[in-house]
Amino acid sequence: MTDVTTALAWLPDFIEPLLTWLPIWAQILVSSLLKIVLILVPVLLGVMYLTFAERKIIGYMQVRVGPNRVGPRGWLQPIADTLKFLTKEVILPTNANVYLFIIAPMLSLVPALAAWAVVPFLDGWVLADIDASLLYILALTSIGVYGILVAGWASNSKYAFLGAMRAGAQVVAYEIAMGFALVGVLMAAGSLNLREIVLHQSGGLFQWYWLPLFPLFVVYFISGVAETNRAPFDVAEGESEIVAGFHVEYSGIAFALFFLAEYANMILISTLTSLLFLGGWLSPFDGLDWLTELPVIGLLFGNGLHWLLIKISLFLLFFLWFRATFPRYRYDQIMRLGWKVFIPVTLVWILVMGFAMFYTPFGHWFH
Amino acid sequence: MIFIAVAVAIGVGAFIAGWYLGQPSRPDADKNSPYECGFEAFEDARMKFDVRYYLVAILFILFDLEIAFLFPWGVVLEKIGRFGFLAMVVFLTILVVGFVYEWAKGALDWE
Numbered sequence: 242m243t244d245v246t247t248a249l250a251w252l253p254d255f256i257e258p259l260l261t262w263l264p265i266w267a268q269i270l271v272s273s274l275l276k277i278v279l280i281l282v283p284v285l286l287g288v289m290y291l292t293f294a295e296r297k298i299i300g301y302m303q304v305r306v307g308p309n310r311v312g313p314r315g316w317l318q319p320i321a322d323t324l325k326f327l328t329k330e331v332i333l334p335t336n337a338n339v340y341l342f343i344i345a346p347m348l349s350l351v352p353a354l355a356a357w358a359v360v361p362f363l364d365g366w367v368l369a370d371i372d373a374s375l376l377y378i379l380a381l382t383s384i385g386v387y388g389i390l391v392a393g394w395a396s397n398s399k400y401a402f403l404g405a406m407r408a409g410a411q412v413v414a415y416e417i418a419m420g421f422a423l424v425g426v427l428m429a430a431g432s433l434n435l436r437e438i439v440l441h442q443s444g445g446l447f448q449w450y451w452l453p454l455f456p457l458f459v460v461y462f463i464s465g466v467a468e469t470n471r472a473p474f475d476v477a478e479g480e481s482e483i484v485a486g487f488h489v490e491y492s493g494i495a496f497a498l499f500f501l502a503e504y505a506n507m508i509l510i511s512t513l514t515s516l517l518f519l520g521g522w523l524s525p526f527d528g529l530d531w532l533t534e535l536p537v538i539g540l541l542f543g544n545g546l547h548w549l550l551i552k553i554s555l556f557l558l559f560f561l562w563f564r565a566t567f568p569r570y571r572y573d574q575i576m577r578l579g580w581k582v583f584i585p586v587t588l589v590w591i592l593v594m595g596f597a598m599f600y601t602p603f604g605h606w607f608h
Numbered sequence: 609m610i611f612i613a614v615a616v617a618i619g620v621g622a623f624i625a626g627w628y629l630g631q632p633s634r635p636d637a638d639k640n641s642p643y644e645c646g647f648e649a650f651e652d653a654r655m656k657f658d659v660r661y662y663l664v665a666i667l668f669i670l671f672d673l674e675i676a677f678l679f680p681w682g683v684v685l686e687k688i689g690r691f692g693f694l695a696m697v698v699f700l701t702i703l704v705v706g707f708v709y710e711w712a713k714g715a716l717d718w719e
Contacts, residue, residue, distance in 0.1 A: 277614050347620060355612045376679065410661050413668040420675035427682030573717070576664075580716040584671070584707075588700065591678075595685070595693045 276368050280357050288504040289319035295561050302565040329493035334396060337490065341395035346491065346498035349388025352381040353505040360512055361436045363522050363546055375423065375433045378513065382468070385506065386412045389470075389487050392499070396490040404487040407476050407572060414579035415467040421587035422461040425454050426517050428594055439521035446525035451518040456590045458518040460583050462556065465510035467579065469503060471560055473567035474575055511556035515549060522549040663715055674703055 260268045293308070293315070300307025308315040333339060359374035361367035371377065386409060393405020429450055430438040442449045451458045467474040488499045515521055526542045570578075681688075681696055710716055 274614070281614070347616070351612070351616050354614075355616075358612070406661050410664040413664060417668065417671040417675065420672065421678075424675065424678040424682045427679065428685050431683060431686050433679070433683055576716070580667075581711070588704070592697065592700070595696070598685075599690045599693050 273368070277358075280360075280362075280368060281354065284354070284357055284505065284508065285501075287508055288501055289323065291504050291508065291557060292322070292500075293319045294557070295564075298558070298561045299565045302562075323497070326494055326497035331493040331495050332490070334398065334490050336397040338395040338397070341391050342490075343495070345388050345392035345395055346495045346502075347388075348391060349385050349502040350498045350505070352384040352388075353502045353509060356381040356509055359435060360509075361439065361516070361521065362549060363544075364436065364440065366546075367436060370434070370436060373433045374435045375427070375438070378435075378509075379420065379423065382506070382509070383416065385502065388499075388502065392491070393487040396487070398490050400489045401487050404489070408470055408487060411470070411474065411476070411572075411575055411579070412468055414576060415464040415583070418460050418579060418583035418587055419464040419468065421584065421591065422454075422457040422464070423517070425457040425587065425591055425594060426450060428591065428598070429454065435516055435521075439516055439523065442520040443523055449518065449520040449523070449525075454518065454590070454594075456586050458514075460587055461518065462510075462514050462559070464579075464583065465514060466560065466563060467575070469506045469510060469560075471503075471507065472564035473570045475569060476572050476575065507557065507560055508553065511553045511560070512549075514556050515552035519552050520548075521552075522546055524548050667710065667715065670703075670706075 260271055263271065296318075297307040297315070308318045311317045311321045333342065356378050358368045359371060359377050361370070389408045389412070390405050393401045393403075393408070396402070426438060427433065430441045432438055432441070488496055491499060522544055524542055524544045525548075677699070678696070681692065685692060
């Protein structure tokens with residue numbers, strides 16, 4: 242277990258004197274809870290406003306204005322949506338397995354939130370700086386697929402069942418490509434700790450892994466889109482053929498939890514892509530001292546949380562952009578892309594990396 | 609650990625809140641029956657489904673195990689050096705032979 246000073250790290254200074262009257266374990270507990278709140282509140286707000294951003298951005302891409310009635314220019318829309326979800330009836334279908342039916346939405350939301358425990362936001366700004374943080378994230382994101390499968394099975398409805406089967410096979414296929422892409426990152430960084438992986442990329446735009454690991458970067462992000470069942474890989478929902486897929490029988494808050502989980506996973510995938518391939522909080526101008534030492538703008542050009550946020554937003558914009566641009570893939574095309582394109586590409590690139598590291602003078606390129 | 613507990617609490621809490629804040633349940637036979645385009649469900653949804661889903665699941669287990677082997681290997685690659693790399697090349701070659709066989713057999717084709 243951690244001691245009090247590490248538990249208090251990166252919390253504001255005025256917190257510490259407020260807690261001194263508590264026993265040690267309670268101090269650790271309270272400060273950890275504070276940090277969890279500091280992480281989860283922005284994540285949940287991000288999820289809420291991502292739904293709003295999606296409707297607005299796709300609206301403008303299709304020459305509409307998107308939601309604009311609730312609040313100034315529609316800015317209160319996500320809050321109205323939340324309230325509406327909360328006050329609607331949760332229908333339990335007669336044929337459903339009641340317990341599984343209720344557990345399924347929680348099963349998909351909980352891992353999507355719990356994965357944030359090991360995500361570093363700045364050097365040292367992480368709740369649990371564990372050595373195997375990448376493994377932890379891989380494990381938790383894999384649990385998410387159970388939520389979908391259990392939901393489809395428990396609903397005992399044909400559409401839900403078909404959607405769940407499709408989603409299961411697809412997520413599983415792309416998880417392999419994703420895992421191989423991660424192996425490439427591990428070879429380059431030599432660590433499973435996300436903070437160390439980011440620090441290993443320091444030294445400016447061209448030291449980040451997107452350049453030497455470019456094929457893996459592309460494969461990882463596209464697999465991420467497929468893992469979250471987003472367009473153009475959204476056959477699991479496929480509203481024109483199987484209505485809404487695995488969550489067709491869900492209503493009210495139970496449906497909202499699936500919705501939350503999907504968007505939380507989108508943000509998580511964007512964050513991970515930024516951390517693993519685009520240097521996380523590192524600035525692209527890192528190493529150009531004359532720029533970072535400028536009086537005020539120097540702070541902007543230096544490393545900081547704002548760079549991480551910019552990168553996450555960029556990837557989220559890609560998610561929305563894909564949905565506005567591409568038609569839905571056919572299912573056999575999806576499976577072909579996953580098994581016959583992505584897995585060979587990643588395998589070959591891992592071998593190329595290993596070969597270059599040991600038998601050519603270009604090895605430093607991959608470190 | 610605490611984080612997982614909090615995440616569970618949020619999930620369960622939101623569900624309970626929605627359950628009690630939601631409109632009172634007014635069950636009726638049509639509303640609670642499984643959805644099937646407006647008419648009554650023909651049969652139970654526990655039906656036959658394509659065996660290829662099983663095939664994908666089995667292939668997934670194979671490759672996921674492979675990744676589980678590659679993870680620790682990638683971390684210590686710098687320490688085990690050329691020998692470690694070549695050992696993994698042998699291992700991957702065997703797996704690639706299997707992969708090529710699956711491909712040729714059409715296990716990866718969907719239609």
